[in-house]
Amino acid sequence: MNVNGETVVALLSRSLCMDYLAPAVQGAFAKIGEGVELRFVDTVRGTDALRDGAEVDVALCWEPQPGHWPLMPNVRLVHSVAAGVDHILEDPTLPAGVPLARIRDPHMASAMAAYVTWAVTSGHRGMDRYAAQQRSQTWVEHAVQPATQYPIGIAGMGTLGSHCARALAAIGYPMRGWSRSAPVKPVAGCEHFAGDAQRGEFLQGLKALICLLPLTEQTRGALNADCFAQLGNGAHVINVGRGAHLIESDLLVALDAGQLGLATLDAFNVEPLPANDAMWSHPKVRVTPHIATRTAPEVIAEQTVRHWQQVCAGEVPHHAVDRANGY
Incomplete structure (x- = not known):
């Protein structure tokens, strides 16, 4: 005072x-x-x-x-x-x-669900490719993979993760959720996994992985080479948690090797993202300036x-x- x-x-x-x-x-x-x-x-x-x-x-x-x-x-x-x-x-x-x-x-859950749904559906349907085709005035249709064949995982099934799971399940995506402990209120249409023992089963073969974990010493660096190796080939990583969840060098290696097909990143270790950061220009990375929710x-x-x-x-x-x- x-x-x-x-x-x-x-x-x-x-x-x-x-x-x-x-x-x-x-x-x-x-x-x-x-x-x-x-x-x-x-x-x-x-x-x-x-x-x-x-x-x-x-x-x-x-x-x-x-x-x-x-x-x-x-x-x-x-x-x-x-x-x-x-x-x-x-x-x-x-x-x-x-x-x-x-x-x-009270509005954060719906805002996060809107961002995550955009990230998932635009990646799944290859909308970046269509945007490039528009710039070159190219009219080419590409095959559409049904949502039912595109399993999605959410790491971090708190309020935000649960809301996102419900939104994506409503579209028809097979949903998996992982958290440190079993959820008090399971989400209908979502298969739940808990603890270290079930992390591998949760990750196996996912087409898209969404990080909504809290940042703790246990979750720091959770998006790493070992994690990426367990996902489906060409998977999409979406980080709307914290920049420190991601080992950026591991991500770049996985993208360049084709192990991952796309990354949508809204959080970074250094913000604003430095002008010389490789994420700005990487063809398989989409950068947003920490605006998934405000x-x-x-x-x-x-x-x-x-x-x-x-x-x-x-x-x-x-x-x-x-x-x-x-x-």
């Missing part, structure tokens, strides 16, 4: 300009009759923007710069602007006793304020993270 009695919110990121959140956050605090001061800490403004870091009450983050937490000794709530928190948990200086919360976007500023602000009220009341935030699990 600052000298004026206002709640101090630090918006922290080393990769994203967080200014776009300002009107929504100010409006959300105004609704509860609480004054707020925003302090933006990024690669341009640096830690000087914190001023007196001891006044910071709430840290709203996307990929915060490591090592900043000792500068905010009285922070009472750490909050991600998205569902993922791996970018926060990777910093060993994060204070252990402070609640960590994330966003649960949470509205109003949703981020409202949930952050609600969680702040819960912390002030001595309660656990509704969307608190289990740090042991990493989500």
Whole structure:
């Protein structure tokens, strides 16, 4: 809290300009009759923007710069602007006793299903090829493989994965889902696999693999050469999880060898993707700039304020993270 009695919110990121959140956050605090001061800490403004870091009450983050937490000794709530928190948990200086919360976007599941359905169906039907034919004014029809002969696997059967599985099953794709443990609510029309013992059976012969795993030490690098070798020949890999799920060198080798036929990537180890990165120009790679889902500023602000009220009341935030699990 600052000298004026206002709640101090630090918006922290080393990769994203967080200014776009300002009107929504100010409006959300105004609704509860609480004054707020925003302090933006990024690669341009640096830690000087914190001023007196001891006044910071709430840290709203996307990929915060490591090592900043000792500068905010009285922070009472750490909050991600998205569902993922791996970018926060990777910093060993994060204070252990402070609640960590994330966003649960009510629109995220449908947005993710729309992106994944586009990725799957456009890859399955060879729409990139037809786009190239349009540019050259070439009218050629290609054989269509029925959806029923195109098995798809989703690694990560949480809320987003389950929603995507239902959408693709409705089209007629044979669906498989894999998660660390058996699902509480199985998805109709989807064959479920769980744990390390069933991972190989899950992957075997898939035509498309969708990664929606949370990023943990167990899932880091899960999209690797061993994984690709178990998929169907010419399979399509779709990464809408985290960049660190993918071993990029293994992907390029598998694509160049024809083991994989296509990769649709929405998350990368370095973002924005550097201009000299091979992914930009590879003929079998489709790049999108981490836009599979985007949470509205109003949703981020409202949930952050609600969680702040819960912390002030001595309660656990509704969307608190289990740090042991990493989500």
